[in-house]
Amino acid sequence: MxxxxxxxxxxxxxxxxxxxxxxxxxxxxxxxxxxxxxxxxxxxxxxxxxxxxxxxxxxxxxxxxxxxxxxxxxxxxxxxxxxxxxxxxxxxxxxQPLKSVHHVPEAFELNIRDGIVISSNEVRSVVDVGLKKHVVVYNTLPIGKRVTVLLEKETSSSYIGKIVDKNSIKWYWxxxxxxxxxxxxxxxxxxxxxxxxxxxxxxxxxxxxxxxxxxxxxxxxxxxxxxxxxxxxxxxxxxxxxxxxxxxxxxxxxxxxxxxxxxxxxxxxxxxxxxxxxxxxxxxxxxx
Structure with missing residues (x-):
């Protein structure tokens, strides 16, 4: 583009x-x-x-x-x-729907998504990002917290990702x-x-x-x-x-x-x- x-x-x-x-x-x-x-x-x-x-x-x-x-x-x-x-x-x-980048990331071929933390322990947290598979991040996060994650790797059961500061994203978020x-x-x-x-x-x-x-x-x-x-x-x-x-x-x-x-x-x-x-x-x- x-x-x-x-x-x-x-x-x-x-x-x-x-x-x-x-x-x-x-x-x-x-x-x-x-x-x-x-x-x-x-x-x-x-x-x-x-x-x-x-x-x-x-x-x-x-x-x-x-x-x-x-x-x-x-x-x-x-x-x-x-x-x-x-x-x-x-x-x-x-x-009115916004349809901005973070609403339709697929349209911009991005591997960044917003999600909500659905489980967490001392080692990792699981984030629901609206895909068939959840994202695992190696942070301890409050359940129910909205976060932005970068999907780095796909496994058979999940994605592995990391938390990103949305203010560091080059796109309008x-x-x-x-x-x-x-x-x-x-x-x-x-x-x-x-x-x-x-x-x-x-x-x-x-x-x-x-x-x-x-x-x-x-x-x-x-x-x-x-x-x-x-x-x-x-x-x-x-x-x-x-x-x-x-x-x-x-x-x-x-x-x-x-x-x-x-x-x-x-x-x-x-x-x-x-x-x-x-x-x-x-x-x-x-x-x-």
Whole structure:
């Protein structure tokens, strides 16, 4: 496969933050699930490393979003083995399948798979990776733990493998999620962990005015996070309600859709638009 077409992990690692209120304008549970499904799909399409959820209305909403995204990210062959029954997953079947590399490793001819530890002793552990044979690794691991394994050798009864850190895999290997109790907690975390912070807002600078500066920053930064507002309040308005000046935290506040032809752009729509543009900028510097 041409390197330009491979879903590789490349720097900077991209993450984004959404408010718990992203589902506040949807009252049908099925539609809530579909909306969050589009968020997860966007993350997988554009190789997002992490989705951060900050509470701006209720912790329950944040946890509901979190459990749906976590479920969506689990490879299909592991879902029933990992996920416990939860009423919040009642309509999880409506989530769009990701079909990313770790969901369909066969399509990429990989010998790396995610699995779940089904037995363990002082010498070795047995991992179910969704194949006819299990994988034996020479580590003592907690039963029920999700792991990523490299299949090194096949025997008559099993595979012999080793545990690998998914962050060391050259391919994009899915996203993680994290909940923050407030936008203030989120911003402090991003700042203290050296993220390049980008706020998506129609009140910001036009993307074409800052494109060159962002491209320069992408060459040196390792992590970038994009902050999105919700259905009712823009990102600066959510911050203002918490007595926070968003300008003190964000490296960029950008209007990614100059001359938008609609009154407002939904958060899940904005995620696709913004990530597509950032992906273009990121790939431009990685291929030149």
């Amino acid at each position: 041409n390197n330009l077409l491979q879903p590789l992990r490349t720097l900077p690692l991209v993450s984004f933050s959404i408010p718990s209120s992203i589902v506040s304008d949807v009252f049908d549970e099925r539609e809530k699930v579909r909306k969050i499904g589009f968020v997860g799909r966007a993350a997988a399409i554009f190789r997002v490393n992490e989705i951060m959820i900050y509470v701006d209305d209720s912790r329950d909403n944040a946890e509901h979003i979190d459990i749906l995204l976590r479920y969506q990210e689990i490879p299909p062959y592991l879902k029933k083995k990992i996920v416990r029954i939860d009423s919040r997953l009642k309509f999880a079947g409506l989530l 899915g996203f993680e999620t994290r909940i923050f109790n407030s936008i203030e907690d989120l911003l402090k975390f991003l700042k203290s962990n050296n993220y390049l912070i980008v706020c998506a807002s129609k009140k910001g600078n036009m993307i074409y005015d800052v494109e060159d500066n962002i491209s320069k920053d992408f060459k040196t930064c390792e992590k970038v996070n994009v902050l999105f507002g919700g259905p009712k309040l823009d990102i600066d308005e959510i911050a203002r309600e918490s007595n926070i000046d968003i300008n003190k935290y964000c490296n960029y506040i950008i209007n990614f859709v100059p001359r938008q032809g609609v009154e407002s752009i939904r958060t899940e729509e904005a995620i696709f638009i913004v990530l597509a543009i950032l992906n273009y900028l990121k790939e431009r510097i990685n291929t030149t």
